Amino acid sequence: MNNDYVIQFHTELEAVVEAEVRGVADKVRGAWMVGGCDMSKPVINFMWYRYLGLREAYIANKGDAETFQTIRQSLGNLLVKQYNIDDNIAENKAWEDILKDECGKILFFASSPRIVEYLRPVICSMDEDFVLLTPCEVGYIDELPDCATVVKFTFSNIDIYTNELLAQNFQLVYRFANTIGNYIRALKPRLLVCMDGCQTEYEMAALFCRQLNIPSVCIQQGWPSMLHEGFHDMPYTYFFTWGKGFNSLWKARNRNVNFIDTGYLYDVKDGGAHSAITFFLQAPVFLLTETYLNRMYKLISIVAERYRDNVIMVREHPEYKATDRQKEEWKAYSNIRNVSDMPLADVFAQTYISVSCFSSSIMESVVHGCVPLVFSPAIGARYNPIFENEGLGWIAEDEETFLAKLNEIMYNKYEQIFIRENKKWFESTGMDSVCTTVGRIKELAKSVY
Incomplete structure (x- = not known):
C-alpha cells in the first residue's frame, strides 16, 4: 500500500518531542521553570517547529526511525x-x-505585522485604555483611538530570571522569557489579548500572566x-472562536481552555460576481509538501485549459511565493489571474469555487458564500470538519476525483446553502x-477586580 509518511511523520514528531522534553524535566528538577512558570509546553512548541525540517528526509527514507535520533540525542545531551x-x-x-503610566490596562500583544493587521478591527474599536505591545510598525497608527498606547517590544538584556539549561541550549527561548516576563x-x-495562538511567544506570555493570576x-x-x-x-484562559461548531473541535486537544464563540471579525461582501475558480495556495509545511504543491500547480493549468471561459484566480501564500518559472507557465493561459495583492474579501466576492489543501481560506470561504473543494492528497489526512457531512462542500483525495467533483459543481x-443565518460555524x-x-474583552478585564 502506498504511504507517503506525511501524517506518520507529524504523529511521531509530536510524540518524540513531548516525550524527550518531559523526560528532561523528570531528570532535572525544575528544568523548564522560569519565574515560577513551567515552560515545558513552549519548549515543546519551539522544538516541534525547529525539527519540522526533518520531514523531507523522513519521507525520503520511508519512515526511517533514525530521523528522530537527532532530537533524542540533542535533548539527551542536556543531561550530561x-x-x-x-x-x-x-x-x-x-x-x-x-x-x-501603562500599568493595569488591557494588553494586546502582536509579535508580527500579520497579527498587528488582523487585530486592527478590534484595536480600532476599543474605548477603554489599552496597550499594544509589538515590535512592528503599526500601519494604521492614525486610526488608533485616544485610549491606545503603543509600546515598542524590544529584547531585554536584563536577566530577571535565571535558568542555565535554557540560557546555554535555548538562547532564543531564554531571552524571550526574560523579555516578555519583564513586560508582564x-x-x-488586567487582561492579555493575542491572536492565532500557536506561536511560542504567545504561549509564554499567557503562562506568565497565569502565574500572576491575570487572565488571557x-x-x-x-x-x-x-x-x-x-x-x-x-x-490561554479563554479562546474566542468564529462559531459554536469550532468549539468542540478546538476542545478535543485543549481541555483546560474556555471557548466562547464571538464570530468572524471581518467584513463579508454582499453580492459579488461569485464566478471564478480560485486556488488558495499554501507554503509546503505541515501537511503540504513540495510534491503536493507541484500537483496543485499542475491542477491550476489543467483547470484553466478545461474551463477556458471561466476566470481562474490564484492567491499565493503571503510567505511563500510561486517561482518565476511557474508564473510564466500561468501566463500561457489568458484566463489565469494572480490575485495575491487583492483584498481577501474582494477575492472571496469574486469566487464561486474555492480550492486549497488545508488552508484556513477554505473554511473562511464558506461564510463568504463560496463553494469549497478541498484537494486533500496526503494519505490519512482528511479535512476536519468533513465538508460533505456538514453540507458545506466537497473533498477530493486525487486529481481524477477532484476534476469529476469540480465538473459536477460547475x-x-x-450554490452555497450555508448563508450567514446558520450560526453554527460563524x-x-x-x-x-x-x-x-x-x-467580551472589556467584560473579562473588568471581572479581574
Whole structure:
C-alpha cells in the first residue's frame, strides 16, 4: 500500500518531542521553570517547529526511525552536565518606572505585522485604555483611538530570571522569557489579548500572566484543519472562536481552555460576481509538501485549459511565493489571474469555487458564500470538519476525483446553502462580531477586580 509518511511523520514528531522534553524535566528538577512558570509546553512548541525540517528526509527514507535520533540525542545531551536552575525573580525597577503610566490596562500583544493587521478591527474599536505591545510598525497608527498606547517590544538584556539549561541550549527561548516576563511584570495588565495562538511567544506570555493570576484571551484567526503541536494544550484562559461548531473541535486537544464563540471579525461582501475558480495556495509545511504543491500547480493549468471561459484566480501564500518559472507557465493561459495583492474579501466576492489543501481560506470561504473543494492528497489526512457531512462542500483525495467533483459543481450550478443565518460555524461577521469581541474583552478585564 502506498504511504507517503506525511501524517506518520507529524504523529511521531509530536510524540518524540513531548516525550524527550518531559523526560528532561523528570531528570532535572525544575528544568523548564522560569519565574515560577513551567515552560515545558513552549519548549515543546519551539522544538516541534525547529525539527519540522526533518520531514523531507523522513519521507525520503520511508519512515526511517533514525530521523528522530537527532532530537533524542540533542535533548539527551542536556543531561550530561549539571545546571543551575535558579527560579528566584530579581527586581527590575527600571522597567517598572518606565512603564508605570501603562500599568493595569488591557494588553494586546502582536509579535508580527500579520497579527498587528488582523487585530486592527478590534484595536480600532476599543474605548477603554489599552496597550499594544509589538515590535512592528503599526500601519494604521492614525486610526488608533485616544485610549491606545503603543509600546515598542524590544529584547531585554536584563536577566530577571535565571535558568542555565535554557540560557546555554535555548538562547532564543531564554531571552524571550526574560523579555516578555519583564513586560508582564512591569505592565501588570488586567487582561492579555493575542491572536492565532500557536506561536511560542504567545504561549509564554499567557503562562506568565497565569502565574500572576491575570487572565488571557486568544482570538481565532484561522482554522488549521489538523491541530498540530502548536494548537495542543494552549495555555490561554479563554479562546474566542468564529462559531459554536469550532468549539468542540478546538476542545478535543485543549481541555483546560474556555471557548466562547464571538464570530468572524471581518467584513463579508454582499453580492459579488461569485464566478471564478480560485486556488488558495499554501507554503509546503505541515501537511503540504513540495510534491503536493507541484500537483496543485499542475491542477491550476489543467483547470484553466478545461474551463477556458471561466476566470481562474490564484492567491499565493503571503510567505511563500510561486517561482518565476511557474508564473510564466500561468501566463500561457489568458484566463489565469494572480490575485495575491487583492483584498481577501474582494477575492472571496469574486469566487464561486474555492480550492486549497488545508488552508484556513477554505473554511473562511464558506461564510463568504463560496463553494469549497478541498484537494486533500496526503494519505490519512482528511479535512476536519468533513465538508460533505456538514453540507458545506466537497473533498477530493486525487486529481481524477477532484476534476469529476469540480465538473459536477460547475454543471449543476451548486450554490452555497450555508448563508450567514446558520450560526453554527460563524456566530456573526464584521462589526457585529467586532462589537461582541470588544464587549467580551472589556467584560473579562473588568471581572479581574
